[in-house]
Amino acid sequence: MAGDGSDQRALQYEQTLMYGRYTQELGVYAKEEAARLRESGQRRSRTLDLLEYDKGRCAKCRICTVRCQKFLISRVGEDWIFLILLGLVMALVSWVVDFCIAICLQAQKWMYGGLDSNLFLQYLAWVTYPVVLITFSAGFTQILAPQAVGSGIPEMKTILRGVVLKEYLTFKTFVAKVIGLTCALGSGMPLGKEGPFVHIASLCAALLSKFMSLFGGIYENESRNIEMLAAACAVGVGCCFAAPIGGVLFSIEVTSTFFAVRNYWRGFFAATFSAFIFRVLAVWNRDEETITALFKTRFRLDFPFDLQELPAFAVIGIASGFGGALFVYLNRLIVQFIRKQKTINKFLMKKRLLYPALVTLLISTLTFPPGFGQFMAGKLTQGESLVTLLDNRTWAKQGIAEEFDYIGNAQAWKHPQVNVFVTLVLFIVMKFWMSALATTIPVPCGAFMPVFVIGAAFGRLVGECMAAWFPDGIHSDESIYPIVPGGYAVVGAAALSGAVTHTVSTAVIVFELTGQISHILPVMIAVILANAVAQSLQPSLYDSIIRIKKLPYLPELGWGHHEKYNIRVEDIMVRDVRYITLNCCYRDLHSVLMLGHLKTLALVESAESMILLGSIERAQLQSLLSQQLSRSRRMEYIRERAAAEKKCLSDVSNSDSEDGRQRASQEVRFQISTEESTVSPTRPASQKPLKPALKRPSVMERPTKLPTSPQDHSGIALKSLFCSSPDVEALEKNNNMETPVSPEQRRPSKRVRISVVDDGDVEDDMTLREIAEWEERQLDEQVDFNNCKIDPAPFQLVERTSLHKTHTIFSLLGLDHAYVTSIGRLIGVVSLKELRKAIEGSVTVKGVKVRPPLASFRDSGTSSSETEATELHKLWDRHRNVSLPGEQPTSESDEKSQ
């Protein structure tokens, strides 16, 4: 048990090793691990021997098996095996999910088709089916793993940023996401598969990684895990669309801030393998003759488009940009509206499944084919509409829809009364708000595919208009090249999905999805224009969700905001840094811990020099303090006092078991956040597992948990740390659980006799007052940092580091905070919060608030070289005449700059 615990702790240390963090027990861990492996190897060889003696007949084959197993185990730690397994599993998952969705959709069609005698029954079947599926999906995910709700890309973005959202990568979530997604998509609602697949792939990678670590555990490493998760995101997109290149690029754009090129091959390898298997399964299943694109187009190769059509493509791009921004805005609006309306909210919260059911009812009613659905091709599933939209024939030849020979699914677009333009417009408008609404349903779902289809429809609309306008094509030379509206659909799909997700790689996805790259330039132009427009209006859908869910993420710097080069760290840093000195006493520690809720505290040499030596976790300090005031130390003190007084106390009033019970109850008491049972003391703040952020908006304010080591019989002063108003009653009750507390005993002035047996030789007979006195004395002692884990090289910035650079460094290294130093002296601290505020402040209020109030002072003030020189001088003076007391450089520089 003890070994397991230390293993776990070592792993956690390893995980916290983001940058230069302290990892003491790794060496020990490596040794233990080696010993464990050696032992298991011996055990295995012992079984080998046993086998040989035991059974004569099939011994050989068994030996062979064991050897193969050994070989496999030795190989299993290698990256490419992991990636192949990941690709394989994800391809299978993707195929199975697709298969199930297809069956669901077919079942709906079959039911709908079978009941064509009675319109009402037909409607009931058309509506009930999706409502049941969505409700089941919502309920299932709600019960099994609420983390599985939604796209998952925002969470993956946060995780890849370095924040650990542990519950997002569990087996439960995997099951909930896969089944929930299948049901949700099987309902035929305008929902996407791609976002959830990124999450599913990451889940898969995390679980595989856990599984593989059973064999080659030494290689478990946080940076490797992050690399694998990044590859998994690529696999997710890759096997969803059979688009390996686009998948890699999309996942990079969506999840990363800085991308390590050395991980590039991982993504490509896994995504290609996955896409390959995904398509091969289709061939084996006789769905396809050979491996081709998912939504294959057949545009002509020799003259894909005319140069003069480019303005139309550019218009599609710009309009898609506005459309994409509108979509993100609409989506956010709906979420915020539902959250704000308290009465609605209360009602929906009580009946959690009502909201999905209502939304589904509304949408499916509107798409009911004999009803309004006839004007918007409501009969078609998402995939079918996409196929028809990408068709290379023109629907509106000569402007008259009737002339076109509608076959198969394309017939759904034809309506006897209205022409195809009206159908398309209605489709676009209805699907637009439907998709924005549907993606707010708490089921596992993405928004990429619906947006993609809407974009394709919009492109088709423009293309059909162009075809109607120029029936013989624009080209003026000898040969006639009619306009291909399908090409416009491709462009529109790429542009709108690019605008919503703020990515350029949708262009590549579109090529891989359609299997044709002939429209590369129009697509690229449209996508870039759409991005330019959308990025200047709204955040991406994923960033929007991150903001809604208040996930701990650092926003991006906008498109070429040069002004930000002018903000410096000194303008945004917090100058009033909480610090502890090397020679401080426990009282200082106590007061510092009482004051703020910072996760780490700076350790400086002394208050005069302010030389930064390192940083200490809050939890570390708390454990230091609790150790100093611990019961065992008090017992020792009592023992010593007893030895000094030569008195022998013999009245043992309690048994050991009772002591144990009391101890346990104390432990529970000090676990203020009781969610996890094994939290290592050195765990950094940012890596705390988060509850679904919707419920617990501010992560920062949660009190840090006290470590629950058995010696933690903490004292009064300590308790005041955690309970803002230390009530003595509770303490008393706590200290002698076994006796009912009388009203007299409750008064703190009274001497309450607490008699608990320690290790068997002395008795804890101190009164509360004595304890308080003893603790007061203890608090005056100097802190002994020997048993304390110090991060000896916390990240340091200089006052003049620009915001741009600070942002880069924070996002590169996944920092949570950084100290600002000036020639070794600590002068400030910048945390993610300040940085986020600075970036958001200057992003939203353009040109006005860009230069913070302090920045203007900086230019007109004295040259900083002088101030730094004087600071250096001070440092030097200190060496010459040692006593230079009471000077507080921090507050001084604070005054100077305000």
Next chain:
Amino acid sequence: MAGDGSDQRALQYEQTLMYGRYTQELGVYAKEEAARLRESGQRRSRTLDLLEYDKGRCAKCRICTVRCQKFLISRVGEDWIFLILLGLVMALVSWVVDFCIAICLQAQKWMYGGLDSNLFLQYLAWVTYPVVLITFSAGFTQILAPQAVGSGIPEMKTILRGVVLKEYLTFKTFVAKVIGLTCALGSGMPLGKEGPFVHIASLCAALLSKFMSLFGGIYENESRNIEMLAAACAVGVGCCFAAPIGGVLFSIEVTSTFFAVRNYWRGFFAATFSAFIFRVLAVWNRDEETITALFKTRFRLDFPFDLQELPAFAVIGIASGFGGALFVYLNRLIVQFIRKQKTINKFLMKKRLLYPALVTLLISTLTFPPGFGQFMAGKLTQGESLVTLLDNRTWAKQGIAEEFDYIGNAQAWKHPQVNVFVTLVLFIVMKFWMSALATTIPVPCGAFMPVFVIGAAFGRLVGECMAAWFPDGIHSDESIYPIVPGGYAVVGAAALSGAVTHTVSTAVIVFELTGQISHILPVMIAVILANAVAQSLQPSLYDSIIRIKKLPYLPELGWGHHEKYNIRVEDIMVRDVRYITLNCCYRDLHSVLMLGHLKTLALVESAESMILLGSIERAQLQSLLSQQLSRSRRMEYIRERAAAEKKCLSDVSNSDSEDGRQRASQEVRFQISTEESTVSPTRPASQKPLKPALKRPSVMERPTKLPTSPQDHSGIALKSLFCSSPDVEALEKNNNMETPVSPEQRRPSKRVRISVVDDGDVEDDMTLREIAEWEERQLDEQVDFNNCKIDPAPFQLVERTSLHKTHTIFSLLGLDHAYVTSIGRLIGVVSLKELRKAIEGSVTVKGVKVRPPLASFRDSGTSSSETEATELHKLWDRHRNVSLPGEQPTSESDEKSQ
């Protein structure tokens, strides 16, 4: 002049601001810049007024022009304008270069065709033409800018890594590269355009940036420049192949280690615009009817390949991997062979143009179409061969080449005696070594295109074999789908070029070049396999060139070398750190500077505490020292002494002008590396401009230049710093240049009277001995760091930081060195050199040297928490009892670990 100088210096500071470096004068610079802009604005409005008064008639139009100009200038700083301009310029350059190359090649063909009566004359024409062009190209680049030689991608990689190779981004280099490249490619040698275009685009971006900074100078910023250079690399590839997506990806893979996703759009935007303009120019020039791919293919869409053909594609991938590694090896071998052969080398060095001429002669002789060229399609240019190789018809139907209807250029592959397989094999083999040889010619040239063509030929060969083997295709179902050898050629081209460059994005380039993406899975599989094989055998071509040229670059960590997680910083760091203390005297400074050649020195609080306060540039210290021993200070001393002695000296022996002359000569003397005239003192070591690395292999050992401020009349002690054996003679000669030195004066014991007039009031009448004594006294003074620029937050690591993490941080932040600290105490330093050694050591010797000797000690030794605790204890003790003298913690920890 002074303003300009400070501007320049400020810019240089800005450029050195890699991470947390000290940038004192930026605020001042910003103010100056603002003032300058204000002033110029006033001037402009004044011209506006003048114009209105001057000419009545066209005043309005002029005002309009001026206003437009103003608007343009205000807009000109924005990124997208810059990117559009860059794309436009590069598209024009690319098109013009292509046009010129086409003319050159046509001219050669015309000459060759016109002389078909005489074989010898024909041969002469065939051979002379490329020899002349290549020789001219080599000579031209050699004379104008030797930096233009070669691909340029390795240099760009180094520049984007943060190293400043300034001469690589000048206008001269631009001209040399463009003209040299045009001539080299016009010769018809197997050379590529893509590498040089990356360089040309970067040159273009740098020059444009310089040009734009005339308008919006405040936005000049190093990180922005790097961003723009990264975008430029994408533009280079994009406009070369009309492949925007592939260009962006290729440039990322080739040049970056860590890629900032926020720069992604820049590359896409500029590359798309550039590719668009490039292709539009072709349409306008009536070369094409509309915008299409450069090497358009017309494979069938419905059944591109059979599933059972995949093994053949995999074989192409694996073989290409070996081929690519062989190519890199061959290329390096040729370079090293020529360099090693001293007699050849000497001869070639003397006649620099002989080598290119000889190589060209050899290659063009072998490709002479009536000669050996007939067996290897020697008649075709690179582009023509590529077009024929990608043809969608089968050459070897039923195994008999004659049946194929060869038309146009494809006829070159047909030979009456030998069949097409032999032609292809000969083509591959000959072109292989020819390309490897040709790329060593000192002209601007790349290797991508030749390799691409060879790969296509290899793929074609495999495809033709498959077609001969399965005449009716492999597919067993009803319809017959014959094998398309052109598809194999596409796969081969992507695979071989991917193997040589170690990139996956050649796949995307291939799709964009051919305009078809139907073969995506075979291409991806082949490229990934080729990469896997090639990366495990050889470095990429660019890394190989980096190694040959010894450019300062950090090698990549290999594919999944997990072992490297086990090496820690403590195993590779240099424990014997040169440092200076805050209270050291100038003598210490002197001795430290004498000892090593490190670029920066650590500043610690004291030798006992070893608390790291910052780092100081070597040049800064030298200027401190030279200031302390400067003539002006000596003069002051003399003046004081004179005032004290109340003596008046009146014999003025020299005039002011002579003094000036002597001063100048002294200055020249102290410029030990006299290449640049304006080097700022704070310039970091890694950013020194490099001479072509071939000539000056070790950059690190160059002595740092002394800053040439006018007060630099440095003394004797200082001179001993730069001349390893300080000879007094030279000093004497130096100190009184105007008088011929007699033999007696040369003896240092003699009193040499040096009389130079300073500012007019006192005379320098000190003897050498007096000077030496005065300097000795000066050296004993404590250093005053007030005027010294200190980097207050040098990068710090911890002992236990893993090699993997260290590598990441070094490449992320572009570090040159990092200090290793333990709770504020400096205990070691890691520089790029150590890191490189550690990585290369463990990469080459697999499994054996991976764990360095020290690493084994670490595990068995004492727990490091103890040692750190004791170290902390020491620090603490120091505070209690101040005197703890003579203890050298560094050496102690050094002993412990050895």
